[in-house]
Amino acid sequence: MARLSLQAKKELALNLISVLEQTYPNLEMTLNYRDAWELLVGGILGAQTTDEQVNRVTATLFVDYPTVYDFAAASLKEITEAIRTVGLYRNKAKFLSGSAKIIVEKHDGIVPQSREELLALPGVGPKVASLVRGDYYQIPAVVVDTHCGRISRLLGLADKTDPRSIELELMKVLPEMAWIKWGHFMVTHGREYCKARCRNCLACPLSDLCQYPKRKTVQKELIAARQQNQESGCF
Numbered sequence: 001m002a003r004l005s006l007q008a009k010k011e012l013a014l015n016l017i018s019v020l021e022q023t024y025p026n027l028e029m030t031l032n033y034r035d036a037w038e039l040l041v042g043g044i045l046g047a048q049t050t051d052e053q054v055n056r057v058t059a060t061l062f063v064d065y066p067t068v069y070d071f072a073a074a075s076l077k078e079i080t081e082a083i084r085t086v087g088l089y090r091n092k093a094k095f096l097s098g099s100a101k102i103i104v105e106k107h108d109g110i111v112p113q114s115r116e117e118l119l120a121l122p123g124v125g126p127k128v129a130s131l132v133r134g135d136y137y138q139i140p141a142v143v144v145d146t147h148c149g150r151i152s153r154l155l156g157l158a159d160k161t162d163p164r165s166i167e168l169e170l171m172k173v174l175p176e177m178a179w180i181k182w183g184h185f186m187v188t189h190g191r192e193y194c195k196a197r198c199r200n201c202l203a204c205p206l207s208d209l210c211q212y213p214k215r216k217t218v219q220k221e222l223i224a225a226r227q228q229n230q231e232s233g234c235f
């Protein structure tokens with residue numbers, strides 16, 4: 001399947017956003033947080049862990065350590081113990097402790113807004129930096145996690161494979177006002193229709209626009225499934 005031109009991608013993006021807005025009118029952030037620090041903590045803890053698991057841990061973590069100052073004052077052992085039900089907890093405890101200390105010592109306890117300063121914090125990569133900038137500070141940013149990268153490629157909006165390159169591709173084709181929402185759309189759409197191991201293209205509201213069902217091999221399977229009146233399947 002030929003790659004789309006930049007202009008074609010821009011037009012496709014507008015149409016996709018229109019359908020996504022109708023499909024998910026009440027899009028909600030899945031992490032629980034009250035301020036930028038708590039969102040940063042949720043983002044760091046979220047690596048290779050579900051948001052549900054992160055929320056379970058932070059429900060008590062944020063009671064025991066209510067501010068960034070409390071995290072900075074806590075010992076590494078205490079933080080490690082408090083998050084031990086999360087995967088990779090030893091590394092994540094180091095990241096939380098290190099980030100809290102830098103934020104308290106260098107930024108007067110306030111989570112920085114600039115991408116460079118966020119990326120300088122331990123455990124903060126492009127995804128978490130964009131999450132904090134977009135969702136908390138409302139600075140236009142595209143959050144590219146595995147769902148967003150995978151589905152954006154299937155849709156035809158991105159061609160690259162590494163998250164930073166996909167983020168730059170999406171920033172070129174999505175209208176800026178949709179940057180923050182896009183990552184949430186992709187996570188929700190991945191959960192509802194476009195799972196990594198089972199894409200339900202037959203029921204998917206984006207199927208007329210998405211480039212994946214247009215691939216010849218997939219088309220054959222879809223036609224066969226429709227002829228058998230299947231309502232769902234894996235493609």
Ligand code: SF4
Pocket residue numbers: 151154155193194195199200201202204205206207210211212213
């Ligand atoms: S049409 Fe299929 S591949 Fe495309 S977004 Fe929908 S489920 Fe995913």
